[in-house]
Amino acid sequence: MKAVVAGAAGGIGQPLSLLLKACPLVDKLALYDVVNTPGVATDLSHISSIAQIEGFLPADDGMKKALTGADIVVIPAGIPRKPGMTRDDLFKINAGIVQGLIEGCAENCPDAFILVISNPVNSTVPIAAEVLKKAGKFNPKKLFGVTTLDVVRAETFVQSLTGEKDPSKTVIPVIGGHSGETIVPLFSQAKPAVKIPEDKLDDLTNRVQFGGDEVVKAKDGAGSATLSMAYAGYRFAEKVMKAAKGETGIVEPTFVYLPGVEGGDAIAKETGCEFFSVPVELGKDGAQKAINVLGSANEYEKKLLQACYEGLKGNISKGIEFVQNPP
Numbered sequence: 193m194k195a196v197v198a199g200a201a202g203g204i205g206q207p208l209s210l211l212l213k214a215c216p217l218v219d220k221l222a223l224y225d226v227v228n229t230p231g232v233a234t235d236l237s238h239i240s241s242i243a244q245i246e247g248f249l250p251a252d253d254g255m256k257k258a259l260t261g262a263d264i265v266v267i268p269a270g271i272p273r274k275p276g277m278t279r280d281d282l283f284k285i286n287a288g289i290v291q292g293l294i295e296g297c298a299e300n301c302p303d304a305f306i307l308v309i310s311n312p313v314n315s316t317v318p319i320a321a322e323v324l325k326k327a328g329k330f331n332p333k334k335l336f337g338v339t340t341l342d343v344v345r346a347e348t349f350v351q352s353l354t355g356e357k358d359p360s361k362t363v364i365p366v367i368g369g370h371s372g373e374t375i376v377p378l379f380s381q382a383k384p385a386v387k388i389p390e391d392k393l394d395d396l397t398n399r400v401q402f403g404g405d406e407v408v409k410a411k412d413g414a415g416s417a418t419l420s421m422a423y424a425g426y427r428f429a430e431k432v433m434k435a436a437k438g439e440t441g442i443v444e445p446t447f448v449y450l451p452g453v454e455g456g457d458a459i460a461k462e463t464g465c466e467f468f469s470v471p472v473e474l475g476k477d478g479a480q481k482a483i484n485v486l487g488s489a490n491e492y493e494k495k496l497l498q499a500c501y502e503g504l505k506g507n508i509s510k511g512i513e514f515v516q517n518p519p
């Protein structure tokens with residue numbers, strides 16, 4: 193299993209690379225960034241784990257060397273938010289960065305699982321899909337927007353109400369997109385069931401939707417979530433790798449191109465969104481089945497979903513437009 197981190201020298205990239213270096217599922221790890229990867233790779237190379245690690249910069253065909261032979265590429269490249277910024281404000285810079293990296297994937301590792309972390313995920317994943325389509329290499333089962341941090345936050349924040357000792361034991365589908373109102377936690381479908389007092393539900397939902405802002409504010413200009421994101425990105429990457437190696441029964445919400453995944457067509461019709469995060473069953477070849485959880489949303493969640501659809505459609509079109517009619 194060869195894993196690549198693109199944007200590996202950044203706030204997310206470094207701890208994510210550390211977790212992948214320590215992961216026994218990884219045989220080879222390539223770190224790619226426009227700066228500092230030789231240092232990060234040398235540092236991590238002293239860890240006594242299986243993965244052989246190398247760092248690459250753009251010079252000397254570095255991107256090609258990093259991506260060639262990759263089985264999984266995780267992309268946290270791009271600028272993060274500062275206080276007062278929305279994820280959409282990042283579009284101008286990150287759209288081009290993601291486009292370039294995906295062109296590299298299409299050319300050098302078209303069969304790899306591609307996990308996009310770079311924001312705005314609601315637009316960067318459609319960009320990635322368009323770039324891959326243009327190159328004739330689009331496999332919707334292998335392109336994922338990483339929305340796991342929203343799931344992790346929902347698990348964590350609900351703990352104050354459930355008192356559960358280990359918050360990760362509560363499974364909560366968080367669906368839709370990955371920004372503000374497009375993030376829809378379905379607490380009514382938590383397993384085991386959770387009882388949320390009515391007067392607490394708005395605050396809890398809002399905290400999941402805007403949890404990223406808490407971190408941006410607390411870091412006060414020094415960036416957005418990096419360590420919790422590295423944990424979440426790793427958690428998702430590990431599930432994709434385990435499924436690729438044959439483990440069954442792995443389900444995790446992720447932002448996918450619905451018409452390309454079994455069961456996704458009906459969800460795309462119902463939501464009016466071609467890209468959407470839903471619980472997805474992972475298999476050897478990637479996204480095996482999209483699970484429709486919309487029907488069991490309660491009235492409160494249905495209202496949230498309406499707001500989600502409206503916001504998400506615009507974000508998706510913006511990404512597609514960026515590739516089809518370049519600015």
Ligand code: NAI
Nearest residue numbers: 199201202203204225226268269270271272309310311341
């Ligand atoms: P950062 O600025 O610390 O790191 C980004 C890294 O990307 C830098 O090392 C930079 O040199 C590198 N980079 C820039 N252009 C590149 C290119 N063309 N090729 C390769 N590397 C390149 O930013 P941070 O905090 O690590 O965040 C990265 C991205 O992740 C941001 O867009 C942020 O909004 C997003 N993010 C996504 C989350 C999610 O839940 N999906 C959560 C938190 C952040």
